[in-house]
Amino acid sequence: MEKPNSSSGLTQYDQLPKILDGDANKSPLSSEVDGQTLSRKSSRNQVLASPGRSGNISGRNSYIKRGKSAQLKFEIDDVIGSGAALSRASSASLGFSFSLAGFTIPDEISDLSPFSEDDIPEDIEVGMRTKFQTEPTLQIYLKFTEVTYKIITKGVTSSEEKVILKGINGSVNPGEVLALMGPSGCGKTTLLGLLGGRLSDHTIGGSITYNDQPYSKSLKSRIGFVTQDDVLFPHLTVKETITYAALLKLPKTLTKQAKQKQAQDVIRELGLERCQDTMIGNSFVRGVSGGERKRVSIGNEIIINPSLLFLDEPTSGLDSTTALRIIELLQDIAEAEKTVITTIHQPSSRLFHKFDKLILLGRGGRLLYFGKASEAMEYFSSIGCSPLISMNPAEFLLDLANGNINDVSLPSQLTKQNHHHSQTILLTNGKPSPTDVHEYLVEACETNVGEEMKRKATSSSSSVDQETKLSNIDDSCLHSVKREWGATWIEQFTILFGRGIKERRHDYFSWLRITQIVATAVILGLLWWRSDVHTPKDLQNQAGLVFFIAVFWAFFPVFTAIFTFPQERAMLKKERAADMYKLSAYFVARTTSDIPLDLLLPLIFLLIVYFMAGLRLTSQSFVLTMLIVFLCIIAAQGLGLAIGAAVMDLNRATTLASVIVMAFMLAGGFFVKDVPVFISWLSYLSFNYHTYRLVLKVQYGHISNVIEGIKLDSGLKEVGALVAMAIIYRIMAYMSLRRVA
Numbered sequence: 001m002e003k004p005n006s007s008s009g010l011t012q013y014d015q016l017p018k019i020l021d022g023d024a025n026k027s028p029l030s031s032e033v034d035g036q037t038l039s040r041k042s043s044r045n046q047v048l049a050s051p052g053r054s055g056n057i058s059g060r061n062s063y064i065k066r067g068k069s070a071q072l073k074f075e076i077d078d079v080i081g082s083g084a085a086l087s088r089a090s091s092a093s094l095g096f097s098f099s100l101a102g103f104t105i106p107d108e109i110s111d112l113s114p115f116s117e118d119d120i121p122e123d124i125e126v127g128m129r130t131k132f133q134t135e136p137t138l139q140i141y142l143k144f145t146e147v148t149y150k151i152i153t154k155g156v157t158s159s160e161e162k163v164i165l166k167g168i169n170g171s172v173n174p175g176e177v178l179a180l181m182g183p184s185g186c187g188k189t190t191l192l193g194l195l196g197g198r199l200s201d202h203t204i205g206g207s208i209t210y211n212d213q214p215y216s217k218s219l220k221s222r223i224g225f226v227t228q229d230d231v232l233f234p235h236l237t238v239k240e241t242i243t244y245a246a247l248l249k250l251p252k253t254l255t256k257q258a259k260q261k262q263a264q265d266v267i268r269e270l271g272l273e274r275c276q277d278t279m280i281g282n283s284f285v286r287g288v289s290g291g292e293r294k295r296v297s298i299g300n301e302i303i304i305n306p307s308l309l310f311l312d313e314p315t316s317g318l319d320s321t322t323a324l325r326i327i328e329l330l331q332d333i334a335e336a337e338k339t340v341i342t343t344i345h346q347p348s349s350r351l352f353h354k355f356d357k358l359i360l361l362g363r364g365g366r367l368l369y370f371g372k373a374s375e376a377m378e379y380f381s382s383i384g385c386s387p388l389i390s391m392n393p394a395e396f397l398l399d400l401a402n403g404n405i406n407d408v409s410l411p412s413q414l415t416k417q418n419h420h421h422s423q424t425i426l427l428t429n430g431k432p433s434p435t436d437v438h439e440y441l442v443e444a445c446e447t448n449v450g451e452e453m454k455r456k457a458t459s460s461s462s463s464v465d466q467e468t469k470l471s472n473i474d475d476s477c478l479h480s481v482k483r484e485w486g487a488t489w490i491e492q493f494t495i496l497f498g499r500g501i502k503e504r505r506h507d508y509f510s511w512l513r514i515t516q517i518v519a520t521a522v523i524l525g526l527l528w529w530r531s532d533v534h535t536p537k538d539l540q541n542q543a544g545l546v547f548f549i550a551v552f553w554a555f556f557p558v559f560t561a562i563f564t565f566p567q568e569r570a571m572l573k574k575e576r577a578a579d580m581y582k583l584s585a586y587f588v589a590r591t592t593s594d595i596p597l598d599l600l601l602p603l604i605f606l607l608i609v610y611f612m613a614g615l616r617l618t619s620q621s622f623v624l625t626m627l628i629v630f631l632c633i634i635a636a637q638g639l640g641l642a643i644g645a646a647v648m649d650l651n652r653a654t655t656l657a658s659v660i661v662m663a664f665m666l667a668g669g670f671f672v673k674d675v676p677v678f679i680s681w682l683s684y685l686s687f688n689y690h691t692y693r694l695v696l697k698v699q700y701g702h703i704s705n706v707i708e709g710i711k712l713d714s715g716l717k718e719v720g721a722l723v724a725m726a727i728i729y730r731i732m733a734y735m736s737l738r739r740v741a
Ligand SMILES: Nc1ncnc2c1ncn2[C@@H]1O[C@H](COP(=O)(O)OP(=O)(O)OP(=O)(O)O)[C@@H](O)[C@H]1O
Pocket: 151, 153, 164, 182, 183, 184, 185, 186, 187, 188, 189, 190, 191, 345
């Protein structure tokens, strides 16, 4: 969308009365008609009339009611009055079809008389379309020139350089939606990541600027980045997800209530009210639909009112109607002067016409087109490439980018060139090879229009620069070095702690898990039913149970804790990239939020086993045994966390953990009484060893100082060792985590 009314400096709200008061010819709607194209705002008015899109612009409904008839009439007049302009119109919503011969207008549309008040669905009268994030935000224009990106893949003997992107130029202004299109593997996601500041290393070439300044960390809080896979907690509801994002991301100056209200506003704006109490879900848990999940991901990002919004294939896997809703949503967001950049795989014709600008990438990350989406077909036609049959423009462009030229007419010089070089160039049915076509398109883009594009990119950015200055928004904050956290450390900790408990309550209190613990406890209770320690043999028998308890409550937490960081890696990276919280706050919250839940199950376990098996029946012994088991769990959790954070891969982590845990168990003092000196250090590292000794002391310390060949002392050394393990393993886990986030 070209910037409407840029010189007027009016906000969209300010403009609305003008439009609706019938001054249609001077309205932004008409001012956006650029050459042969209809503006997005113009086409958006079609959407206004579609049922189901309600929102609230309280206080402005009177304008809307007054003007809607004129507005819609204006729209139809515009559409019918300009044949070429139809290419920009929201054709599908009116039932237009695109073909080589041009657009055809269905009879029922051409017969339309102007709309009357009665034609407007009720819900539109009530609320009209949602306005997005109308609070002023720093307008950012993004410009990139000659962007290149290489990766170096290291083999066993040599390393190889691979060019992912080469010579990419473009720009995008506030209020515009730029689509990145191209065949799979052409580098769309990579380009998006580069523009969004998500990729940074020395192999990046060219220049990427934000209001003519390079990327700085302070931009993080102004960028929303929606990844291709929705990174959301499956067990949180829609409302919880967006509210937690609001609490963590919105500035400290807002109260908790204000943040919650903002979350509720976003839920409403995104039309998620009906499913706000539904869990997000995943492949195991039934949750919201794919389209709703995508909207939640978008909501998570727009909650901060970002100036720049990046989206990686937001319509993938969605049906065409849902995909259309998502793209309309992006338009709504852009209209609030945000800069929106999205990759898109294979948009339908309807979707394609909704983008303002387009970048078409070819194989090897080469630029084939940058410009207005509505002018792409015209451009390719001007260089001699047109579809031979009726097809969706996006399909045609992707065919060209993929080298599929079966239904494409090509310029004569390309065919002639083949005749001259028939020895070297493969011909397919008299057509040039896809590689030649690709080269031709790249060269055409570079030589014929590359310079023009660069010039346009520069001129449009400077015009926005001018506007940005006019808007009186201080952009010095764009380049401040200091990070702005949305909450204090303590608040971050509290929010993350609460979120952790909510997300995992289902795991911990799943009936499966409780059944597992209760069943194990009952089996142990039955096997050691009312055991006593009257004889050394009985004592040896019961010591077996004590050792089992020490092993069981070490294995269990290690293998649970291993999953903690690898499972949340994507979420952690995403949230840290957005500077949502300090790593230390996340780490402490994440590791402590498991503790209450992890301590409840052993309590249930011990209550069953202790009394069934007839362990020492004094309240002091029970409490001490319980505390020792708790300490063992906390130490073992530390090891699990450290392994998970160091390896960050579940397969490798579980393999490593099983070896370590088995070694600790064998060195625990039950199986091998006299551990050889050269490996005796292993016993001191084993939490099983310390736990076993402590429980032996509590249970049988009153009988003898030597139990099962183990000399029992005060137990302080063992307690110290377990406490040290709990701390040291956690420090190791934190250090490992710093590498990845
Ligand atoms: N870290 C990496 N290591 C090796 N290859 C990489 C890396 N990152 C990207 N690539 C390669 O770069 C190319 C572009 O990847 P990218 O994900 O950007 O493509 P894409 O256009 O988004 O693909 P798709 O549409 O299938 O998602 C691919 O060939 C990919 O294999």
